[in-house]
Amino acid sequence: MEALDYHAEERRKAEFDVEEMKIVWAGSRQAYEISDRVARLVASDPVFRKDNRTMLSRKDLFKDTLRKAAHAWKRIIELRLSEEEASKLRFFVDQPVFTDLHWGMFIPAIKGQGNEEQQQKWLPMAYKMQIIGCYAQTELGHGSNVQGLETTATFDPETDEFVIHSPTLTSSKWWPGGLGKVSTHALIYARLITDGQDHGVHGFIVQLRSLDDHLPLPGITVGDIGMKFGSGAYNSMDNGVLRFDHVRILRDQMLMGVSQVTREGKFMQSDVPRQLVYGTMVYVRQKIVADASCALSRAVCIATRYSVVRRQFGSHNGGPETQVIDYKTQQSRLFPLLASAYAFRFVGEWLKWLYTDVTQRLQASDFSTLPEVHACTAGLKSVTTSATADAIEECRKLCGGHGYLSSSGLPELFAVYVPACTYEGDNVVLLLQVARFLMKTVSQLGSGKKPVGTIAYMGRSEHLLQCRCEVERAEDWLKPNVILEAFEARAARMSVTCAKNLNNFANQEEGFAQLATDLAEAAVAHVQLIIVSKFIEKLQQDIPGKGVKRQLEILFNVYALSLLHKHLGDFVASGCITPKQGALANEQLRLLYSQVHFDNPSLLLYMVLLLERLLQSTSF
Ligand SMILES: CCCCCCCCCCCCCCC/C=C/C(=O)SCCNC(=O)CCNC(=O)[C@H](O)C(C)(C)COP(=O)(O)OP(=O)(O)OC[C@H]1O[C@@H](n2cnc3c(N)ncnc32)[C@H](O)[C@@H]1OP(=O)(O)O
Ligand SMILES: Cc1cc2nc3c(=O)[nH]c(=O)nc-3n(C[C@H](O)[C@H](O)[C@H](O)COP(=O)(O)OP(=O)(O)OC[C@H]3O[C@@H](n4cnc5c(N)ncnc54)[C@H](O)[C@@H]3O)c2cc1C
Numbered sequence: 001m002e003a004l005d006y007h008a009e010e011r012r013k014a015e016f017d018v019e020e021m022k023i024v025w026a027g028s029r030q031a032y033e034i035s036d037r038v039a040r041l042v043a044s045d046p047v048f049r050k051d052n053r054t055m056l057s058r059k060d061l062f063k064d065t066l067r068k069a070a071h072a073w074k075r076i077i078e079l080r081l082s083e084e085e086a087s088k089l090r091f092f093v094d095q096p097v098f099t100d101l102h103w104g105m106f107i108p109a110i111k112g113q114g115n116e117e118q119q120q121k122w123l124p125m126a127y128k129m130q131i132i133g134c135y136a137q138t139e140l141g142h143g144s145n146v147q148g149l150e151t152t153a154t155f156d157p158e159t160d161e162f163v164i165h166s167p168t169l170t171s172s173k174w175w176p177g178g179l180g181k182v183s184t185h186a187l188i189y190a191r192l193i194t195d196g197q198d199h200g201v202h203g204f205i206v207q208l209r210s211l212d213d214h215l216p217l218p219g220i221t222v223g224d225i226g227m228k229f230g231s232g233a234y235n236s237m238d239n240g241v242l243r244f245d246h247v248r249i250l251r252d253q254m255l256m257g258v259s260q261v262t263r264e265g266k267f268m269q270s271d272v273p274r275q276l277v278y279g280t281m282v283y284v285r286q287k288i289v290a291d292a293s294c295a296l297s298r299a300v301c302i303a304t305r306y307s308v309v310r311r312q313f314g315s316h317n318g319g320p321e322t323q324v325i326d327y328k329t330q331q332s333r334l335f336p337l338l339a340s341a342y343a344f345r346f347v348g349e350w351l352k353w354l355y356t357d358v359t360q361r362l363q364a365s366d367f368s369t370l371p372e373v374h375a376c377t378a379g380l381k382s383v384t385t386s387a388t389a390d391a392i393e394e395c396r397k398l399c400g401g402h403g404y405l406s407s408s409g410l411p412e413l414f415a416v417y418v419p420a421c422t423y424e425g426d427n428v429v430l431l432l433q434v435a436r437f438l439m440k441t442v443s444q445l446g447s448g449k450k451p452v453g454t455i456a457y458m459g460r461s462e463h464l465l466q467c468r469c470e471v472e473r474a475e476d477w478l479k480p481n482v483i484l485e486a487f488e489a490r491a492a493r494m495s496v497t498c499a500k501n502l503n504n505f506a507n508q509e510e511g512f513a514q515l516a517t518d519l520a521e522a523a524v525a526h527v528q529l530i531i532v533s534k535f536i537e538k539l540q541q542d543i544p545g546k547g548v549k550r551q552l553e554i555l556f557n558v559y560a561l562s563l564l565h566k567h568l569g570d571f572v573a574s575g576c577i578t579p580k581q582g583a584l585a586n587e588q589l590r591l592l593y594s595q596v597h598f599d600n601p602s603l604l605l606y607m608v609l610l611l612e613r614l615l616q617s618t619s620f
Helices: 003-013 018-026 029-043 058-078 083-093 098-113 116-127 274-309 328-363 370-398 400-404 410-421 427-443 453-464 474-478 480-502 508-514 516-539 548-566 568-573 579-599 601-618
Strands: 133-136 152-156 161-165 185-194 197-207 220-224 240-244 247-250 259-261 267-269
Touching: 018 029, 018 548, 029 083, 058 083, 058 098, 083 098, 098 116, 098 133, 098 185, 098 197, 098 274, 161 197, 185 259, 197 247, 197 267, 197 274, 274 328, 274 370, 274 400, 274 410, 328 370, 328 516, 328 548, 328 579, 370 400, 370 410, 370 427, 370 453, 370 516, 400 410, 427 453, 427 480, 427 508, 427 516, 453 480, 453 516, 474 480, 474 548, 474 579, 480 508, 480 516, 480 548, 480 568, 508 516, 516 548, 548 568, 548 579, 568 579
Parallel strands: 133 185, 152 185
Antiparallel strands: 152 161, 161 247, 185 197, 220 240, 259 267
């Protein structure tokens, strides 16, 4: 049976309301309708075709990208698309391009770190794309260590200007997307120096190129850093290099929302945490989590289609060979990835709420949730992007030789996606930030300060450090509260063990350095608990549609139990569960795989049908 007939057949047999499931995936009926409408728009427009992308030279690819970006902008204007629809259109065009950074970092940084006057001055030009900006923070010598950046911004009280300078080779700005060819302006992160005093890293808007002839302005050396991983992939983006030779800018081009420099050259640190200078990174990290579910679902869609259609071995009396989806190994590799796509979708929805909440609190000078938001965005960005990058490669392997063909879509998807493990914060560095937050929380237990939010379970650590999972039969692992307690106990015990071991060192810094690997693993346990708990919270909501909630419950159990199986060592070593209980979890997982495949083949194929729209628009 051909794939499409099979799909049609499965749709007819669907155990659940496919239309309602589409809305669950999209987040709301409105979001689904926008997504579907814009996907059709992109898929039907020949200018947005992508099937030739891997065969183009870097120069032709870049020209193709600029053409698409200009056409997208034209369509946004013509169709009067809303900001959400425009963002969706850029997403479906799905080609790394300078507008990602203009809209995704340059504008948010001005909104988040500029004062009212600066927003009024710069945003109208940016919204109309009269100026095109990039986010120039990383340097040749420093990326993770922001406080190590070397570019200087020295205040000159004689002229009421900052002098922007690259004092060393390693201070060259290196990597910013959109910098190499397109951007007219950059948001530069540099060391603020007034009257000989270094006040750390702050943001400055600097014009790089003339608005008349697009040539670099005096004192500016700028260019592209060359080919990157893969052929097409990220080579559609002009990541660049930038050096300053004593470039002068007006004082009001320092973003003054977080701190200020007066006309007299006095540095004023307003009463907001200096880390708000990092706010744009936090914003993008939360967007990247939602983006992980999209990239992962595309890969799963391709691998599922292949697994359903491909047959190999098992023919009896000349009959058809076995569909590879029937192999238990194929199921145990593919189904947890399908479940992860939904898990990342739901935690991404929650993270968007958390970020919106902190943004509103900041406007009321309430900084109380900032540490948790940093830990959640850093941790979830790290865990979801690492898992997604690995999953795309796994999907390639699930498709045999065909997975290695460009026309499968997987190599390009992998090459475009994997830098997500590095940009917006190296994933290990971000896990260590989470670990710092966990150790601080553990150190405050008993101080009377009650842990809240995603770390509230630490307040029950006395119980969690000695509880035993109530699992005697495989089906006991189908109870959300049993799974939740196992994940809470694992996370609490790993953090508390790290905190105790830190005390064996002369100081916290030495301990942190020696125990960094354990601390990173404790951070992963904490973040995976957040993902599991948000999936449970999603299932506690009112989910309309025949059978939809039931399917999601199956996917939740597949996600949680496959994680437990993968990290069984943590759970057993920390005493949360016994080896026997671990074996029962694995037994339950096998039963669940059969359910996903045989009892609910439509769930599997539903993902294919739902995401086919995506595939069509990306037309690999
Ligand atoms: C862009 C598209 C948008 C649209 C999205 C669409 C989907 C996504 C598509 C993807 C497209 C993306 C294109 C790629 C663009 C890439 C851009 C970049 O890569 S920009 C550069 C990114 N660089 C980084 O992320 C650097 C990482 N390093 C850091 O963040 C910091 O150096 C550090 C946090 C690691 C350390 O900072 P430091 O100042 O040294 O702080 P300490 O570690 O000493 O901690 C002190 C204290 O501060 C707290 N803290 C740290 N950071 C934050 C924060 N961000 N918010 C709040 N609080 C923070 C920390 O917890 C400590 O608190 P304490 O109580 O003292 O423990
Ligand atoms: C495709 C792409 C697009 C990008 N776009 C932009 C952009 O638009 N604007 C911008 O400013 N930047 C951008 N970047 C740069 C990106 O933010 C940096 O590459 C990233 O922050 C990592 O910094 P680094 O490359 O200097 O590596 P380093 O910070 O030098 O780290 C190198 C490695 O050392 C290890 N390491 C470092 N510190 C620690 C530690 N404390 N503990 C343990 N291990 C550690 C990690 O394994 C890390 O991967 C982009 C990067 C890529 C790949």
